[in-house]
Amino acid sequence: MPLRHTVDFLLYDWLKVQHLQSRARFADHSRDTFDAVLDTCERIARDKFAPFNRLVDIEEPRVEGDQVILPQATHEAYKAYAASGMLSAAQDYGVGGMQLPYTVEAAANAFFAMASVSIGSGLLTSGNANLLMAHGTDMQKQVFALNEFSGRFAGTMCLSEPQAGSSLSDITTRATPDGAGFESDPLGPRYRLKGHKMWISSGEHELSENIIHLVLAKIPDDQGQLVPGVKGISLFIVPKKLVNTDGQLTGERNDVALAGLNHKCGWRGTTNTLLNFGEGKYPVRCDSGRGLDGAGSGAVGYLVGQPGEGLQCMFHMMNEARIGVGLAATMLGFAGFYASLDYAKHRPQGRPLGAGGKDAQAPQVRIIEHADIKRMLLAQKAYCEGALALGLYCARLVDEQHTGSAEDADASRLLLEVLTPIVKSFPSEWCLEANSLAIQIHGGYGYTRDFPVEQYWRDNRLNMIHEGTHGIQGMDLLGRKVLMEEGKGVKLLGARMMATAHKAQAFPDLADNAKALTAALHKVTQATQSAWSTGQPQEALANAVPYLQAFGHLVLAWIWLDVSASCRGENSPQQTGRQAAAHYFYRYELPKIDAWLNVVGNRDMTCANLSEEAF
Numbered sequence: 001m002p003l004r005h006t007v008d009f010l011l012y013d014w015l016k017v018q019h020l021q022s023r024a025r026f027a028d029h030s031r032d033t034f035d036a037v038l039d040t041c042e043r044i045a046r047d048k049f050a051p052f053n054r055l056v057d058i059e060e061p062r063v064e065g066d067q068v069i070l071p072q073a074t075h076e077a078y079k080a081y082a083a084s085g086m087l088s089a090a091q092d093y094g095v096g097g098m099q100l101p102y103t104v105e106a107a108a109n110a111f112f113a114m115a116s117v118s119i120g121s122g123l124l125t126s127g128n129a130n131l132l133m134a135h136g137t138d139m140q141k142q143v144f145a146l147n148e149f150s151g152r153f154a155g156t157m158c159l160s161e162p163q164a165g166s167s168l169s170d171i172t173t174r175a176t177p178d179g180a181g182f183e184s185d186p187l188g189p190r191y192r193l194k195g196h197k198m199w200i201s202s203g204e205h206e207l208s209e210n211i212i213h214l215v216l217a218k219i220p221d222d223q224g225q226l227v228p229g230v231k232g233i234s235l236f237i238v239p240k241k242l243v244n245t246d247g248q249l250t251g252e253r254n255d256v257a258l259a260g261l262n263h264k265c266g267w268r269g270t271t272n273t274l275l276n277f278g279e280g281k282y283p284v285r286c287d288s289g290r291g292l293d294g295a296g297s298g299a300v301g302y303l304v305g306q307p308g309e310g311l312q313c314m315f316h317m318m319n320e321a322r323i324g325v326g327l328a329a330t331m332l333g334f335a336g337f338y339a340s341l342d343y344a345k346h347r348p349q350g351r352p353l354g355a356g357g358k359d360a361q362a363p364q365v366r367i368i369e370h371a372d373i374k375r376m377l378l379a380q381k382a383y384c385e386g387a388l389a390l391g392l393y394c395a396r397l398v399d400e401q402h403t404g405s406a407e408d409a410d411a412s413r414l415l416l417e418v419l420t421p422i423v424k425s426f427p428s429e430w431c432l433e434a435n436s437l438a439i440q441i442h443g444g445y446g447y448t449r450d451f452p453v454e455q456y457w458r459d460n461r462l463n464m465i466h467e468g469t470h471g472i473q474g475m476d477l478l479g480r481k482v483l484m485e486e487g488k489g490v491k492l493l494g495a496r497m498m499a500t501a502h503k504a505q506a507f508p509d510l511a512d513n514a515k516a517l518t519a520a521l522h523k524v525t526q527a528t529q530s531a532w533s534t535g536q537p538q539e540a541l542a543n544a545v546p547y548l549q550a551f552g553h554l555v556l557a558w559i560w561l562d563v564s565a566s567c568r569g570e571n572s573p574q575q576t577g578r579q580a581a582a583h584y585f586y587r588y589e590l591p592k593i594d595a596w597l598n599v600v601g602n603r604d605m606t607c608a609n610l611s612e613e614a615f
């Protein structure tokens, strides 16, 4: 089934996004305007992204002098994406946005992720600008965010450092006030930053007039010491080139230097950089700005929000960013699924087993006729279509949180807290597995660079690592999210699952799945309680990733049942395919949770207690 058909089905038949028109914010919208956005994005993705996906993998970013060189196709894709208005799609009309529901924005971005996930860095730029719209001053919005929305400036997120990835509390980038009157700079309290930021995506390029880095750094205390923990972290705007209050470049290069490019396994169309802030390569305003530490050097940065609230500001965008990562992983899964489906329909190999064995005289069959190939195709369909449904469901919760009644908004907030680790981790793990199955279907050809599927796998392998690794997601879910507000979020989610099971029981073909969902919910609830029964975090969290996997499978089973029970369309190949994918998930996938939950519920310490010498 073509992607657009699936997207339309999920948006309109299942999630009924057209009903959002009744909300004041979306009053000018209708299915027609949503379709127009989807059409445009589908077209740009087809024309400007997809044809160059292999090119950007082969022609990796390279450094020439002070510049990072990217293929011309990347420049064209960047321009086309910015011109589409997608960078500010969800923003107010007043700032040039479309006031598009986030659900539609997320669906429209899916086309780009499938066409070429790494050619564009739009999500970083819009995430950066959206953050400034939420936490910046009016001047910061005007000068930085609005120029990012237009594509004139691009954005980054600078959190990680060589010694601080998962553990951001250990960052050592320092920010010191930039001389007397530092607080009265119209662009925001002005600081000087010194430190190293590792893994910064789109940290250097020539795609835009300027690059706006959002940087986490610590302001030293009166003794010049960095405050331990996340409480000491603040957020700064550090432009690559300094600008005035009109947003015009002043001609001064800020002291942000490219130390090197990282050479990645996949996702090679996007530069990934080690950046040095304030090392003195580009000394800036050294005579006018004298830092309180007496140095008068460092990269110029402007504080966003209050000192010490940097991580909170950064995490403002977390739900959307993690939905974005989940959807990117999902779409890479789809790309492999469609490629392997096409291959399986054309590759002749082998003969069917008849009652009397194989008939060597008979022509070979296409591999799609083999049961094992169908198994691998159906697995991909179940992972990817299920993950897309989950991603759009979560995006719909974001819209509800922003525009629903107070009660619905709060319920959506709670559900998002619990579902965010799942919407990020499930596609990262299982749509990557889908990519592996796509390679398997291609046999030896899949293992070569002459076919696209190995690139999809390499591109997708990132998603279990960035935006919080799998391990960190597991601990977030079991250590925080299921416990928060006395388990209110997880209870709410359980109630939604039970409502779906109740609805599904009315249909004979879904009754078994409804029972299986109820039983699985019970098992996850029991395992959660057993994990925490001794109150020892080391024991409870020793198997946080198996818990994440079981919880993810429970959530996907619920999503599949809800899709099956809500959309009882007439008999069509699409409907048959969806029902088969749902049944596949219940018969082949959901039973896996028993093994995962056993070690969780028993607080199994096989791994945790093993001494290093024994490995």
Ligand SMILES: Cc1cc2nc3c(=O)[nH]c(=O)nc-3n(C[C@H](O)[C@H](O)[C@H](O)COP(=O)(O)OP(=O)(O)OC[C@H]3O[C@@H](n4cnc5c(N)ncnc54)[C@H](O)[C@@H]3O)c2cc1C
Pocket: 156, 157, 158, 159, 160, 162, 164, 165, 166, 167, 198, 199, 200, 201, 202, 264, 267, 272, 462, 465, 466, 467, 468, 469, 470, 471, 472
């Ligand atoms: C291609 C790419 C792009 C990126 N883009 C950006 C970007 O734009 N901006 C940015 O700021 N960062 C970016 N990152 C950084 C990314 O977010 C980090 O790589 C990630 O947070 C993990 O940090 P780390 O690499 O230091 O690994 P570590 O934190 O050292 O983790 C190594 C392993 O240890 C595990 N681990 C760590 N701590 C614990 C613990 N307490 N308990 C159990 N297990 C633990 C992890 O799960 C992981 O498996 C990017 C990374 C890559 C690879």
